[in-house]
Amino acid sequence: MQKKDTFVLEILTIFGRDYVTIDPKYETSPLSKNAILLSSVKGDTLYVKIDNITDQIYFDISVQEKKSFYLKQIIKNTMYGISYGIMIAAIFYYLAFFLFNRESTYLFYSLTQFFMLCILFLVTLKSSSNGDELLFAHIFSAFIISTALFTISFLELRKYKSVYIVALILSSFILIIEAYTDFFVKLQIPTAELLLLFPIIAIIIYLKTGFKYILFYITGWGILIVSLLLIEVQIMFFQKNIISAETLLHITMPLESLIFALAISYKMKLEAIKEYEKEQMLIHYDKRASIGDMVDNIAHQWRQPLTHISYLMMNLSAAIANNKLDLKLWKKKYNDITSQLEYMSETITAFRDFYKPNKEKTHFKVDESIDKILIIMEPSLRLSEITLEIKKQYDLELFGNENELTQVLLNLLNNAKEAFESKNIKEKKITLSLLENKIYVDDNGGGLNPLIKTKIFDSYISTKASGSGVGLAMSKLIIEKKFQGKLYHEEISNGSRFVIEFPKDLSLLSHSI
Template structure:
């Protein structure tokens, strides 16, 4: 297909060279002149195609064809320009068009001489004529439409894809990238299909949107506020300058930026930012750097053609833009995908860190509860030692008395050893699901905390309709119940609650099992109720704020249940819902 495309262009070029007999130009500063005014002028001078000038004047072209070189076919005469408004005189009819104009003519009606007025609205003229058989021209247009369609499809697909990512992830980078692609699609359509004479307003809006969203994308993707503060300020100020430049153009018809500097100079700061951030070790910046390098150097190439070329354009700007736009979309998609991978890895590392912190916090709570559990047996052991010492000093230490106290001491030590075993087994993490009794498991948690709760005179009421067996992660579920009970205890202590009571209710409804834990500590303030499960949020003076966060993660991620909190009349209610599979 690509070879056919090349052959068609070679054929067209050959045909053009043979059929165009001569091209003459008439230059004037009087923009009011029409073709009728200059048709008989003797000031026409011979010139060549393509006709290229950097000038603010208007130009009239007189093109003469060699009709004898034509066969008896239908021909398309394509008048091609990049920037100028054209008026065509053919059979005393004027046709005002923008960019390309095609005149279809048969051999009998083929006009040997046509007059063309170039209104030159951009102070730059680039004009050419192509003559081809209508079938060849139509074939070329079909190829171009398919090529353009692929470009539009890629850019629009990138827009939709990352809009969806933003909706489900709420990451600002995705919405900025999506809107950048939408603006780029607007640029492509604008360059291909604009047919109105005074379109500077629309061009300003489209290019400003592209620069605004690409700027915000750069700031967000590279985190310039942290990584490159100076460049971040430059990017911010450049948006304000661009806005002022646009307003200046609309109000005073003077663009101090757009008309005085190439667009590529505004985008070079993106390359600098990408290079700096990449050197700081942020690998996705490499893809960003590659994509914007292609974009910037393509613009430089286009501008180089306009400012320094006096021959035919190497490649039409419209074709270049339609190639680099989808290419940039694809490369930036790699950059965003790489960033997503890094964010996922960071999220996993953060999760592991929080899990580790949660374990350390739980160990601290465990040691505190072991201390409460050991306080009574240690006191008993102290009394045994004192009794033995007193009996020995008074010469009343008999073997029977010594054996009796030894058995008492042994019992206390065994109780302390069992306490250690209970806590060790309780905090043993196992990812294997096991079948267990919820009633026995909850009793185990209550027993582990009993000494600590009793020391603060906290009463625990556990009610259930019947015992329920469940196959799940036993250790992790017990850790959640432990965290909730421990938080209730801390809240009682912090608020100095009188007659503190914790109610635990176990029941089953249809396909779900519920464990509801409530207290009478006065509840949670409404303004912070929705924050209690956020990481590092705590109301405790020395709390880490990860206990309830990890509890919610365990229930909802590992056990596939639901953990909610609400206020009731006397306090707070934590509800654990577990699917009964």
């Protein structure tokens, strides 16, 4: 028969219900406070106190060899450490996402994982004081609240019937009451059933939308609820520790964290794809609008030289009719016509260069870009009797795609020009100002319609009746994505101001995507 000092006696309890207090005269294992080294027991009898907060006592006794026991404890503690590591990583990872993106889903998920981690710690500590029971109720309530908020945000329930949110709030309220009263536990009714509403609502939303990331959410909840039901069933009906509740939760809770993290990542990927498709659609419509603008501006540019050529042709025709056409007159009129045709050819070249797709990034001066825009805009502004004033207070130089910035400025100037339509304003004026890291486009066209003022940068919201609503949305997208800047609107006296603001440290543009 083996010696007593080679064995360890462990008292196995179900978490959160039975608490073990071992007489200080017995030596416990450093790896488990519920394990007694039999070498410290004098005689054949030992005394252990088990505190209980329910009507039954659930515990079992296991006697193991010391080496075997220590090996199992080391494996268990390592597994617990991995579980805590997964959940702590999830907490900080998505908290960082929230800080940089300000998306509430990430914050609620991070809080959910934090309170779930706190629950795991309390389960592991197994303290039997009333204060700790109250603390558990507080933390569980916070977990339910953050979970409900995460569910509302993640599933975007505000887009659907309010009954889903009302049902979640009601279920959460019942769970919180249960945490403080143990009403269902005393009636031997599993409380995990109350959590079923969360995945049920997710299933309904999935059937409506078909979004696959919701399947991850449903799977995560399914695993957690099944594990909680197993724990409650063995407490209420078997009164045995068939499966270690503590170990089971240390597996399922971090597993749920990983599955929820996959759900969020998958949703982020789908939203990124959706945003990209939206951008491509904006680019498509902006190109179509640009073609219309190009044709319109070419028509304005060509009107004067065509009129001049027509006049020269009439002169030649009259000279021929009156027999006054000589070589000298022919050469003069020929040179004049050639000059006008060359001007028209140069205009086409300028427009082709401006609208030609070009992905190359270079260092360029903004005032030189404005000179190119004037070639395009000047005839239409003159026809509309609008004065354009350029104020170069700073020699602004940028790094990026010059055509993209000129497209934005052209959109803003066209928008300012159209602000005067159907308005009886005598001295129409647009002012373009270059500051240290800003560009102002001002007009005295009376300001924006208050009904659309807050929506002017939304897709397909136009400041004019016949507009497509693409220009400003696309311009904002270009400034934010390609120049790391901001585009916004301000009201000024008798008109509007659009502001392009670049980073104060313009060297940052060299590293932009």
